[in-house]
Amino acid sequence: MPPEPEASALNLRRLRTYTFFTVIGTGPAVLFLAVLFIAGSDMSDIDMALAGGAATVSVVLCTAALALHWHGQGPLRRKVFWSVSLVMLVLGAAAEARSGTVEGMWAAPAGMLVAEFALWFRPGRRARALLLACVAVLAAVVVFAQLGWFSIGAVVVTVLMVPTVSTAVVCQLWHYQVAQELENARGLAAELAVAEERLRFAGELHDIQGGNLQAITLKAQVARRLVTVDPERAEAEMRAVEELARAALKDAREVVGGYRKVALADEIDSAARILESAGVQATVPDAAPSLDEDTQKLLGLLVREATTNLIRHAEPTAANVSIVEVDAQVTVTVTNNGAPSPTGHGNGLTMLKDRFTEAGGTVEHVHDGDRFILKGTVPKAAPQHPQVPPQRREAKPRRAVPVRRIAPKRVRR
Template sequence: MASEAVTPRADRRLHRARQATLLSLATGVWASVLLPAVGLTREPDPGRVALGAAGILAFMIAQTAVLYAAVTPWLDPRWRRRAQLSLAGTAALSVPLVGPVAAGAWPTWAWLGAALIGMAPLLLRLRAAVAMTAGVLLVTVAVAVWTGGSIARHLAVTGGIGVAVAAVNGFQVWFWDLLVEARQGQAAQARLAAAEERLRFARDVHDLLGHSLTVIALKAELAARLAPVDPERAGREAAEVQRLAASALTEVRETVHGYRAVDLHEQLTSVAGVLRSCGVRCTVLPPPADLPPTVAAELAAVLREAGTNVLRHSRADWCRIRIDREDDVARMTVTNDGADDRGPDAHSHGLRGLTDRLAAAGGELRVRREGAVFTLEATVPVPA
């Protein structure tokens, strides 16, 4: 199974898929566990009925824990091992408790054996699952001989029903693992894109400063050597060092500004693509064509943070992005559903930074929540 920690909260479709998988596994396995209850109704001895019921109940509880662990890849491995050991212990204990129930009249324990075989794909790899199946079949034969039941009937129930349930469970777990791995791939792709952008920026800064700092270092060394013998020339070299440093500082600032000033259209395309890849229906109304570059850069920064908030702080099914201009004000509205109490608010660090940035440009950032719908609205004045 997928082992990397992944939580389906970031994707409502993955959350629903997990719930559906867990329900389907529980339905299929518990159906084979409920059939031993028929044996309880056919057992005349009240003592055996009580012991058998206790064994079946313990087995079902251990099964539930294993089913939960099977579709919870972020679970602590120690908890997973405890659940599996509990199932192994209750299965062994069920043989003396459930085996004698309705002896000869109903293959009571054989149905528990079928449930064990059905859960093999949730616990073990193929070879170990085959070995486990063989062991359960041997126990079934031993129980049939011990209770005077039909060996063929016990093997048909344990082997036939168990293998069928195992095939269905194996397919469901395999499909769930594919969904988890796909979600991991999306997260890795996003991290890779961010890392590549940081590397690009680092290369730009390195290329820009490498030459300037080398020249500055050489000029400073020359000025230090000339100071005792030719103060006038040393002063000229020191002035040149100062000029080079100021020039390098200006170039760095221009590079950082260009890095920050993300194109609004590119940002709209990027945010919409990421949201749609995560299962969010994203509607984008194109921005006006006459937005000044400075205004578009401010809105692009807000849009980037808003898209991050939709993914991190909601379970959105849909998102609507609208940018328009009213006279001397440009307004961007980002609305999404799926907001909850953990969603962003006015005290969020990201939103606080955007509020300060827009305030410096004469703009304003407002957020509101109506039920499960969260709305972020940014306004930026358009210079005349």
Template sequence: MSDAGTGLAGFRRYTWWAVPGTNVGVLILFTAEWVLDSDVPLQPRVFCAAALVVEVAAVLVLLDVRLRGTPARLPAGWPVAGVLAAIVLGVCPLALRNYGLWPVGPAIMMAVIATYLDRRARRRLVLTATAVAALPGGAVSLLAGDGQLVYAALFPVGVTAFTSWAVLGPLWAWDVAGRLEEARRLSAELAVKDERLRFAADLHDIQGHHLQVIAVKSELAARLAEADATRAAAEMEEVRRLATDALRDTREVVRGYRRTSLNEEITNATRVLASAGIDARTTVEPGAISESARHLLGLVMREAATNLLRHSRARTTSIEYRVADGVARLQVSNDGAFEPAADTGTGLSALAERLDAAGGVLEWTRDGERFELTACLPAGKETR
């Protein structure tokens, strides 16, 4: 799953540091201290040092792949290498009766592998690993008779359970956030498709009747052409009139579709942004304004809403519209501008030229993550 262009970029950075970073840090902190301990025999320290390098690499690779997509496939080789390294990191300390260290490596690798499984298999693996974690330490403690049976059996259980929660919890939240982002994108697309379907339905209703009648009368005129030329001419005149009516009605449908109304655009933008998970707060103080000015400001509102959906990670947006001192002013701001500044493309530039020709102005500014678009037009001046 690519998070470019969405609100997940910051969350992914946090998840990266919270999951791979934390687990690698724990592995290195606890295992390296034991590896560098001169009281520990040299051979197990060498084995554990090599195994530590392999498991750290495996954890980083596997979690990076997991964060890139859901569902994700286990990359070949790394799971096997990680599991073998985890076994070495568990067996060497356990052979020397270090009951606190031996479960760390195996627990982390088990949790990482579990992130690739479906919910049922994941639960089964975690529960089984947590239960089995009591056996190795408990068995070694019983055979050694060192009196640490409770610690040797229960501490690895706690380590395994806690590690599973620490790894799987944030990744579960990551998956939920990804699904919500996908739902937001689909909601915005559905809003556009609904508008297209509405236009198609209107066009069908207008054209369907006219074309059906034209077809019938044309067929009748063709039959009458030789038998009754006068009546055939009358029918063709009726066909001409119907074609003119159909053309006029079609133009009215297209004009109504292309001609925007500021109030309707604000209402539609609020609805679409809300469905996309953006809190749209509106302040509208209407006043007398020409139809052409209302149309231009409606185009600005439509472009602003489109840019919000496509080119921002906004959580809230503010829409303010006022008419005062003969000037209509529309301001749209949001808290999700990209770094670097969002590309305005040609849409806003073209609108700025149209507003300038109409005696108005269109400006946009960016301050940190805040993006603000302001359009001003003479309220009563007719524009084309």
């Protein structure tokens, strides 16, 4: 399970503190190693003081450059500190060379210089810069050893310390950067999830309550007109308004809870009832085909959106809903008359197109005189077949023949 946001942020702060003290603490550790080498050398007091002072200044300046990198400040100052640190490293090694061959006390400070040099580059190029810098330092030490300036021990210590110190510093910073990017990605994913949930809620609320509220409005208008002419029928219309209001309330609660399941057959029956209440002759399929849940939801939303639109924006007298299956695709078409002139696309059709597109389907709508045709096509999910034995799988192939099935219809008046 992923960590809670508070725990994740706390862990990132702890990792930041740990990385800071690990990287900055490399300086004192490197200086301590250099002092141990100096204390065990055979240098004179003056050369020992010069070498110790040079090592201290070099390590302090390089540590300061790393601190500036950590806070994202002073790229120019970092290069100045690094340059002075390199000069002090060379002068300290020269002071030791006056008393004999140079030992390995300068390997750890050189590793810090290599790490700071690699951090000048972008993250994608740091590994290459680190490798090239380590190879350059090792090659220089080998050449100096061949000239007699460095001892064999210095070569061995350099081979061990320079890659170890430099890689440790760079990798610590890289680990923290990766953790920070993951935390940012987690926050972005949370924001996207909230935005997606808001869009889902808005779409569900529009799809569900649009048709219900429009039907309630029509029923209330009919009841108002009949209250003085035919009180019994007006009372029946008001009972229908009450039932629709209760259904709308139930649907709203299910949307809020996220539990509502959209079934194509239920949406077709609901559309037939709403159209019948509005005095529209509706021709709908007798039964919906057996489809997976996601496909039924998409096609059900199309039927719901078409019903809402034709009641809200048109003055139809007849509407037709058809379902056609061709091979691995299902197409639902809703046609009605009494459509007004096109004035643009509403939010409902836009959201519907987006949902069909995500599922690999299409939504088309056409104005033909006073007829409005809304057609949605979506691929059916592949059926889950049991494991087929090899001998059956190798049966002689047959030419595929497109299958076209049209659901039978009934008329609701």
